[in-house]
Amino acid sequence: MSESIGNWVKRDPNIVPDTITWSSEKRVYEWKPSYTKDSAPSDPALEEELFSSESRINSGIHFKSYAEMSVSVKDGPPGLTPIVSFDDAGLDSVVLENVKRMEFAEPTPIQRNALPILMQNYDLMACAQTGSGKTAAFLVPTISKLVSKIFKGQLATIRRRPGQAAWKATPLVLIILPTRELAIQIFEEARRFTYMTPLRPVVIYGGAESRVQKEQIQKGCDILVATPGRLKDMAERGIVSLARVRVAILDEADRMLDMGFEPQIRQIMMSSDLARDEGRQTLMFSATFPRDIQTLAREFLKEDFCRLRVGRIGGTTSLxxxxxxxxxxxxxxxxxxxxxxxxxxxxxxxxxxxxxxxxxxxxxxxxxxxxxxxxxxxxxxxxxxxxxxxxxxxxxxxxxxxxxxxxxxxxxxxxxxxxxxxxxxxxxxxxxxxxxxxxxxxxxxxxxxxxxxxxxxxxxxxxxxxxxxxxxxxxxxxINPNVTFETDDFYDEEAEPAGCDANVGTGDDSGSTWGNQADSGWGSNQAQGPANDGW
Known part of the structure; x- marks a missing residue:
């Protein structure tokens, strides 16, 4: 029986963990070739797991004031109009239904501004507070565009045939991020937004058994969420090819540089088999915009990329x-x-x-x-x-x-x-x-x-x-009687910018390397399957 102190209940040391050992093994919606958009059946047990109130964060009572924070947009689509609701975003109906299952009351500032940019296929460098809906801002439009193409017969997912020995997964979306915990969290969101769609998300990260992750990849991998070290390993072993990637997303880009992943990021983006045609969309999200991040953006993003910042540089929430x-x-x-x-x-x-x-x-x-x-x-x-x-x-x-x-x-x-x-x-x-x-x-x-x-x-x-x-x-x-606070002007490219994430942290747990070794070359094996599909 559990003991108590004050109103706290002591943790029961005999709690038995559930049968899933690794987060990468969590169930996703399994689309079958016989399914169509109108005939795909629901999965009540999975739906409860994905969308129950305990599994998601609802907007709080102060959401209105939170949503009024400043927004800076530079370049990108002319005449950009932020969306007012998700119904206005032109989303595929299945993806829109998943958004409604999440009970999002209204788009957050970054969602209102990022969705129209991404739906028009512009590259993006964005800065916003974590906890502001950043993940949905890039997952929702990306998944919606791909699903629409698949349902129209303009794009295909590739699966391993029964008995096929040599096979590489060819994801359509690649999301690279610095830490295992963040990778798992993004994967959880991808599970929700791909529910009842043909897209199958997979997460790979160091520290967990690569055999288990390989098994998940070979079931089908359309959205790959990965830390740099494990991605490099899987590519060099011929398990994954990046040749069909239509959207490449670098999340927490500044943190990846802080952790020494720049050589691996450059190899992934420049030296691997990652598609480098005009059809690929590249997105970068960063808590700060120092010169090295700006340099990466100019190297990896198209010349007409859009810059988006939500919230004042260096600010924090009054909530x-x-x-x-x-x-x-x-x-x-x-x-x-x-x-x-x-x-x-x-x-x-x-x-x-x-x-x-x-x-x-x-x-x-x-x-x-x-x-x-x-x-x-x-x-x-x-x-x-x-x-x-x-x-x-x-x-x-x-x-x-x-x-x-x-x-x-x-x-x-x-x-x-x-x-x-x-x-x-x-x-x-x-x-x-x-x-x-x-x-x-x-x-x-x-x-x-x-x-x-x-x-x-x-x-x-x-x-x-x-x-x-x-x-x-x-x-x-x-207390400085002459204190002044920063303005909301967008950063100066020639200056050394301050952090722009209200929740930014640059520290790392000492001794935690997580596969952070210098690259020793990238796998050159060619993918099996068709060439890149354009948008």
């Missing part, structure tokens, strides 16, 4: 209540114990700087009967997936994480973020606290500050003032 409290290192365990008791039980994400601290704090809180779990770079992939699943499902509603979890995670109802160890990088700080207040929902962020964090004090104080948050007494001396 997060930020509490900064002074806590010496030796007081942290007692303080977090009391902090957790002071707030009603809810999904709580605790950030620490080191793997050792993550393990120690997990043991401390678990022994105090709190329902905790933890993830960091030394945990094997199965442990990390089980911990995240337990957190999302509420079995362990307190998750302790190093920076490995700080970017991209979009988890329903995270009400409280605690910076047990406060990063001295302001971008990392605002990205971490941005794990709460998703899609217009309110949230709370509590940060433990002490003399180790003095380098952060000036920018942290400025951020608190800008967001109309209380500045504690120990930070009052850092």
């Amino acid at each position: 997060i209540k930020q509490n900064i409290i002074h806590v010496e290192d030796y007081e942290k365990k007692e303080t977090i114990f009391n902090t957790l008791l002071d707030y009603p039980p809810s999904r709580t994400l605790i950030f620490v700087e080191t793997k050792r601290t993550a393990d120690a704090l997990d043991d401390f809180l678990y022994n105090k009967k709190f329902p905790t779990c933890s993830i960091h770079g030394d945990r094997d992939q199965r442990e990390r997936e089980l911990a995240l699943r337990a957190f999302k499902e509420g079995k362990s509603p307190i998750l302790i994480a190093t920076a490995v979890a700080s970017r991209g995670l979009d988890i329903k109802d995270v009400m409280h973020v605690i910076n047990y160890d406060l990063s001295n990088d302001i971008d990392e700080y605002v990205h971490r606290i941005g794990r709460t207040a998703r899609a217009g929902n309110p949230g709370t962020a509590t940060s433990f500050y002490n003399s180790n964090n003095i380098p952060l004090a000036p920018t942290l104080t400025k951020l608190l003032l800008e967001c109309k948050q209380e500045v504690p007494g120990f930070l009052q001396s850092y």
Whole structure:
């Protein structure tokens, strides 16, 4: 029987994980050759899994004000008109029905502006807050265009024939991203938007068994979500060909460069068999726009690519209540114990700087009967997936994480973020606290500050003032009476731009390499199947 502390219920150590070992094995809708758009049957069990209220984030009560943030668009389609509703976007009816199953009340700012750009086949470099609907902004129009082509007989999916020995998957969409957790999350969204369509999504990432992922690929792979190292491995082994890719998407491009993936990205985009004709559409999403990202954009995107930014550069949402409290290192365990008791039980994400601290704090809180779990770079992939699943499902509603979890995670109802160890990088700080207040929902962020964090004090104080948050007494001396805040003008290409993601973090879990080795050449085997299909 589970024990309790305060209103928290201790995690049951005997919880048996479900039968799916890897996230890459999760069920997707399996389209059969005999199906048509009108005759494809529903799958009630899968539909419940994909679209139940527990599996998605609904827009919160403050969505209206959240949706009024500034938008900057540069170049791209002349006379661009943002959509007002998804009904106006010209989406395929099956994809539109999946959007409605997600119960999206209305498009977010990035969705309103990105959908018409992408539906007109322009390349795009975009910047927006994570939690702003960025994933749907590129998945929905991409899937819709492909599905429409397939239903019209203008494009074909390729499947392995029974008994066929030599076979390569030839995905139509390639999504490259930096971390395993983000890859799994994008795959989850792709499962939803491809429901009852002929498109089959697959995710591949390091740390999990490649045999299992190969089996999924060989069942059919139309949308491939991949981390760079595992993608390189699968291509060199002749399991995947990129020759038919119609849409290539680089998500969290700045983070991939931070993690040293630039050589692999360049080989994928320039030296592999990736289609390089005018028919391919390329999309880049980045939290910051430093010169190296701008250089990549000019190299990979067409000359008339569109630039889109939603939200002010370096800003954070006012929906997060930020509490900064002074806590010496030796007081942290007692303080977090009391902090957790002071707030009603809810999904709580605790950030620490080191793997050792993550393990120690997990043991401390678990022994105090709190329902905790933890993830960091030394945990094997199965442990990390089980911990995240337990957190999302509420079995362990307190998750302790190093920076490995700080970017991209979009988890329903995270009400409280605690910076047990406060990063001295302001971008990392605002990205971490941005794990709460998703899609217009309110949230709370509590940060433990002490003399180790003095380098952060000036920018942290400025951020608190800008967001109309209380500045504690120990930070009052850092208030600049002449402070000015950045404008909403689009970045200057010749300048060194600041971050433009309200939730940006550049840190990584030390010691976590995840296949980040220099490239040693790309597989040159040719794909089997027809040549590229144009839009």
